[in-house]
Amino acid sequence: MIRPRWTAGRAAAVLLMAAVWIASGVAAYLYLGAHRTMLAGDAEKPTEARLRQGPISHLPGTLYLVQGGTLYRLERGSFSPVLNAPGGASRWTQPVFTPNGQSLVVVRRDYASSDLYLVDTSGHNLNPLTHNASRTVEANHWAFYPRLAPDGSSLFFSYDRKDPSNFYNVVLSVYAMPMSAGTSFNQAKKWTAPTSFTGGDIQPVPLPSGAVIYTKYSFDNKTNKILSQIYLTPRAGAQGKALTAIEDGCLQPALSPDGQRLAMICTGGKQFASLEIAHFDGSNLGPAQVLASGQLAAQPTWSPDGTGLVYLAPQGLHGHFQLWLQPVPPPAPLASTAPTPSSTRGSQAARSTPTAPPTPTTAPSPLPQPIQLTSDLDFDATSTIAWHA
């Protein structure tokens, strides 16, 4: 029997082989670890985004958006933080310009309440307009969706007045309070009567006429769902009138700078959200035209010149809501002929109105595709976008 001889060379070969084996095992482990789907990837900070060369740099004026509770200003393709997230559960959200463009009203959302603040466009001189916090959990209040009257005299918002007959009925109503110095919430007036246990009335858009467009939630017996409608109310306490049909599930109204077109998001109570516009004559809404579909579109906001809308929508399965731009063709000359062929849906409410909505005389040209302006940023899609020239 010949016994193998352990030479130095053979020992080195065995050691080398063992090292390769160990490396192979570790490599297999690391390879698998590196091939996990990055489902929970963090969003990029807007300030780190390299956007200066992209189409976003051509947006006119100044925009304000929210990511992770921080309010950012966007100018010439560059983001800068204006109000940093206060920390903990607190976050800034829903900025809106005052009519003169020199200040913002913004919501500070805390653990159990939210308040409205007036702040200059640089994030300084922060002044609270409401005081909704309480030590007792259920005595706190929410204030959301601030919007100033076109003349700047009143501040409209949604607020949850307590229902003394049923503490579980937490529901938002549209309120308005004067914006003059020294005013407080005590002078606020309730404008709408929400339907109990639906979430209520939100997203007020005050008009120059003194009327207010808003989103109302109601229970739809046909679908057994709570659905949203765009409503119009002429004055505080008056019964509102539906501008869209309940089955259309429209929300987030945005009036064009000329006041003649209303952009909105319509879901039909389903898991999609299309961006639509319709002619608005001050009291009725014409047939809706779908501008962007197949996305979860949110927060349509008109450009100051009315030639486009920005909105938020996810860029894909990873779910970060990005900023998109949808160019909007100018309204065609109006006539009282047949409905426009490009209108996909005229709401029941619009159809039932006695005055036929004005319609274009010619077939509209195909709509330009929406342009994705950002990527890997995760904007808060429940926060409005503010845009001023």
Next chain:
Amino acid sequence: MLALFFVGLLTSGLAGAAAYFLPVVVAAYAQTGQARPAAPAPGQASPVPAAAPAGGSAFTVLLMGSDDDTKFAQGVYLTQSMILIRIDPAARHVTMLSIPRDLYVPWSTGGRGKIDEVHQHGDAASVATVERNFNIHIDEWAWVGLKGLVKLIDLMGGVDLTTGNPVLDDFYPADLESTNPYSYKRVAVLPGPQHLDGIHALEYVRSRHGDIQEDFGRSQRQQQVLLALRTKARNVNAADLPGIVASFHDEFKTSFNLTDFGRLRSLLSLASQISDPSQIEQIVLVPPYTGSDVINGADVVTPNWSLIRPLVQQKFT
């Protein structure tokens, strides 16, 4: 010598992979392949018998979700959510039916009560109760606790969905943030398209005080989040499994056997194939399928079996 080297190389590579998937294997033994319910007791209605389903044939799953905080003894939980899901890989169709938690039914363990309470007698008791009352066969079941759901949604990077209406609740349980399981907090989930992380998605599916439809509205929201999770699941691959399993620590049990590759493959394949909302049917047992009553001082939902059973037979067999 060369052969030895390559065999060793292969073995060490496999060992590395095995180490990576070790948590999955451990979980497969601990959390999957749980017992199926026993046969019905004499004198009780027998569910529809089912042939052993192959990987490509339709099958029914009962999903159960529980509030598993310290209000309850370990392992003795109510089922706040019960969703029957019929998966038909061949037809590429999914049907989801939410069972009201307060549905007043005879229990498989004897007696009568709300269907969510029978889970205190174990998973099998819940499965058997559903089978006997709805007269169907359940092929598989899965149970998840609150924290498990939150962790899973966070691991998937959150969910994107269109929340239907403002969900406002001044008395929402703060049991995940407080040592007092009876503490409460305010929640406000604003409406519209948005991205929800685990804790906010839980608020959306769990709140019921401010909903005109109460538990029915909540059931609709639960189905929404489940479908949003399915969308995210399209991107999951095998390398994600250890992370997912780790997130479910003690918060997940299922009768699914991870070695049943045929069914798992058909499930994953189906998740990627279904993109049209019309392929998913969502059912909530609102009136006239159910009514309401007060029994022994408790508000309950009463079943209208003459309407429910034909519906279930049509959709789930």
